[in-house]
């Protein structure tokens with residue numbers, strides 16, 4: 001059943017009151033970026049209007065306030081994912097930067113020719129290209145866990161690839177196209193038994209379900225603030241502290257050093273050694289406000305709600321003629337890729353927009369997955385806490401309208 005109380009949350013998001021082409025905005029593009037509640041917007045305004053200064057540098061009042069807010073944000077995020085200490089949270093620009101940091105800072109240092117990096121064909125380019133490049137730089141090989149016919153990773157398929165040459169297993173927790181939920185804890189156990197470390201792309205899971213990094217079995221976890229009601233330009237790399245300590249910095253400059261002379265430099269402690277330059281302070285403060293907002297609503301509730309919407313939408317679209325839906329029927333996250341027969345996904349998205357419905361169309365930065373599906377692109381609807389059953393009705397109506405329009 002839909003959580004009726006959650007639908008009231010729409011009023012927390014000012015943009016959702018904005019009509020589009022004379023229609024109520026039905027925002028079904030949260031996998032690309034979520035809308036922001038007023039409390040997050042207010043937190044950024046408050047930071048810039050009351051506390052703005054650089055962090056970790058000056059000793060004046062504003063600098064101390066800004067530093068406290070920034071470090072409190074780190075603690076808030078650490079609690080949210082169950083990190084064992086706040087220093088395990090590295091602020092980055094987003095999932096992409098976090099994954100590149102692991103590939104450069106950890107993989108480049110430890111991989112040797114012949115070592116294996118295991119990924120899957122469903123990865124977002126951000127969790128594929130950094131590993132392709134790390135493999136090139138180090139002489140390691142990239143291996144793929146093949147998907148089952150509906151786009152899932154089975155443990156048998158994982159077992160067929162993970163072995164004694166595996167050093168890194170890098171997988172998305174939830175696919176941004178198929179809505180597949182991957183069995184990370186079981187795969188992590190397998191990877192650890194083989195002596196490998198596990199890098200989890202949590203871009204589509206951390207916003208949607210309670211996450212505890214210890215239970216997940218990850219060694220590194222990457223996610224983005226903007227996909228969880230937070231600002232753009234702020235994201236997180238969580239890493240097990242000893243692994244972060246062993247990793248090299250990849251961005252050199254201010255505030256990431258311990259001592260510098262003309263020829264050499266030594267590094268600051270974790271996490272500062274990874275945060276060279278002035279960080280996105282207001283972004284971190286906004287992200288902390290987003291985390292508090294999500295916690296107030298309740299991550300279990302959000303998970304039930306978006307899963308329910310994704311699965312309902314899957315069933316409704318699956319039952320429609322002339323519509324293909326992709327990914328497993330159950331379990332299915334709140335992301336749903338589909339195509340309307342004989343209509344290009346960009347045209348689908350255009351008709352939807354004329355009706356006030358925002359979806360994404362394209363390859364979703366997952367071209368190897370499009371090749372696996374045998375399509376060039378898809379349309380995609382994605383749900384979050386502010387969506388309702390009514391929005392699924394609008395989605396179905398918009399598909400009917402699209403079919404009618406192109407039949408003419």
Ligand code: C6P
Nearest residue numbers: 031032094095096124126176203224365
């Ligand atoms: N996916 C989508 O519409 P950034 O852009 O760094 O915040 O996140 C990258 C990323 C990494 N992994 C997964 C699984 C993702 O879904 C994304 C972002 C958006 O699907 C934009 S391409």
